Amino acid sequence: MSTSIEKAKASKVKVAFFDFSSCEGCQIELTNLGEEVFTGLLQHLEFVEFREVMTETAKGPIDIAFIEGAFTREADRKRLEDIRARSKTVISFGACASTGGITALKNHMSDYSQCVYGVNSGAPHLASQKSEPISAAIKVDYAIHGCPMDKDEFVYIVSHLLHGKEPVIPNHPVCVECKMRETVCRYSYGHHCMGLVARAGCGAPCPADGIPCEACRGFIEHPNEESLTKVMNERGRMTSERAKNKSRMFTATLRGDAK
Numbered sequence: 001m002s003t004s005i006e007k008a009k010a011s012k013v014k015v016a017f018f019d020f021s022s023c024e025g026c027q028i029e030l031t032n033l034g035e036e037v038f039t040g041l042l043q044h045l046e047f048v049e050f051r052e053v054m055t056e057t058a059k060g061p062i063d064i065a066f067i068e069g070a071f072t073r074e075a076d077r078k079r080l081e082d083i084r085a086r087s088k089t090v091i092s093f094g095a096c097a098s099t100g101g102i103t104a105l106k107n108h109m110s111d112y113s114q115c116v117y118g119v120n121s122g123a124p125h126l127a128s129q130k131s132e133p134i135s136a137a138i139k140v141d142y143a144i145h146g147c148p149m150d151k152d153e154f155v156y157i158v159s160h161l162l163h164g165k166e167p168v169i170p171n172h173p174v175c176v177e178c179k180m181r182e183t184v185c186r187y188s189y190g191h192h193c194m195g196l197v198a199r200a201g202c203g204a205p206c207p208a209d210g211i212p213c214e215a216c217r218g219f220i221e222h223p224n225e226e227s228l229t230k231v232m233n234e235r236g237r238m239t240s241e242r243a244k245n246k247s248r249m250f251t252a253t254l255r256g257d258a259k
Ligand code: SF4
Pocket: 022, 023, 024, 025, 026, 027, 068, 069, 093, 094, 095, 096, 097, 101, 102, 146, 147, 148, 149
């Protein structure tokens, strides 16, 4: 897979962005990369579809497809399959696409549509099902985590693919990065923090700014949720119910009780 991207370097690598159920904040975040980085990337990449910044759309083959947003309508499956069939590499782009993200909160509410859309909740275009990551519908090769997606991770993954290398996505907790930058633990202030089970890679900016980690990058594989709840109860001064709700803000699909 990496090799095929490398081969495409003779001409520029064709890159497209697609959005599904999302706020499109990840695409917007990409435009914050800065002129210098963008100019560098554009020497190697050709953007063939990117709704936030251009009107053209791509009908042919794509080297790298970035997919933003969750899979929450069966009607979207065909479009996803078409993108997969045309793309050498598919990358989920941000928390909604990678884990179901914040959109998956609806999986735990029976009246979410009415709560959000009120009298218009019955409109046909609002009909949707359980919110799931894109990988529930098609094969995904890599994930860029975060809400919004981490633009440094975007550059890291793209540059690795351009060099024919396998990017490594961290699978250790945010606490590791938090300790490395010598941030005082939020639990010392009686706050809750999910850095204990959140996937690292962001550099732990939130605790460093005095904000507990909300696990926007999702959980590590095999998180010890029992211990998390215990620590939140005892040190974060939270009830079990509140701790449970907090810990599923960005990871609702990954919890056993997602329906
Ligand atoms: S991951 Fe966050 S910023 Fe990105 S589309 Fe989803 S809600 Fe928006």
